[in-house]
Amino acid sequence: MSKNSFMLAQALAPDSSPNLLHQLLPPAEARELLRRAQLYEDGALTRLYTLFSDRVFRFIYYRIQDRARAEDLTNEVFVRMLEGLEKFRPHGEDTSLILTGWIFTIARNMIIDDYRRQKNRAAEPLPEDDADLVDETFDLDLHLTRADLQSALGQLTEEQQTVLLLRFEEGFTSAQIAKMMGKTEMAIKALQRRGLATMARLLGGKTARLMEND
Numbered sequence: 001m002s003k004n005s006f007m008l009a010q011a012l013a014p015d016s017s018p019n020l021l022h023q024l025l026p027p028a029e030a031r032e033l034l035r036r037a038q039l040y041e042d043g044a045l046t047r048l049y050t051l052f053s054d055r056v057f058r059f060i061y062y063r064i065q066d067r068a069r070a071e072d073l074t075n076e077v078f079v080r081m082l083e084g085l086e087k088f089r090p091h092g093e094d095t096s097l098i099l100t101g102w103i104f105t106i107a108r109n110m111i112i113d114d115y116r117r118q119k120n121r122a123a124e125p126l127p128e129d130d131a132d133l134v135d136e137t138f139d140l141d142l143h144l145t146r147a148d149l150q151s152a153l154g155q156l157t158e159e160q161q162t163v164l165l166l167r168f169e170e171g172f173t174s175a176q177i178a179k180m181m182g183k184t185e186m187a188i189k190a191l192q193r194r195g196l197a198t199m200a201r202l203l204g205g206k207t208a209r210l211m212e213n214d
Contacts, residue, residue: 030096038086056107063111077107101180152202160195
């Protein structure tokens, strides 16, 4: 990974100890919450929505950059979750991680479906070859705003965007993302490298200042 790409990765995840849902909700608690939710207990369903809604909205909003549509899609994610909740069977010990991954997979599929419905939207992703969330406060080390990062992120391919957001915003490992996306860990790491390299190129004027300050 180049120096500029590494710095961009740090900018996407400015907190070295992020408030990660799949680390804060212990597996035993997650199993009990899921059990109650599958019985459609109001309290459990409300807790699931409270835990995930802001994160799902952020994940979607970063991708489509339209608040109203992001709110609609967030609601659709939870409708889809309710429809599949009874049949959802996590395999593995970390129910919290698996549950989180399942919900973000639903969100990703909703984004893909929405993109197909919005083929004529203004910003098309680049080819593979080559809070409000827009926080205008500058990062002191990188001289980049969250708006800069969001704009550059929107120029990546769908898969690159997904990998970078799940990796740096939600704190999943490459191996975990690989399982969620049905790819190899090597493929996920390649998507991450290409995505960061493209962002570094798109933000070249700003990242160039980093080199001057070293």
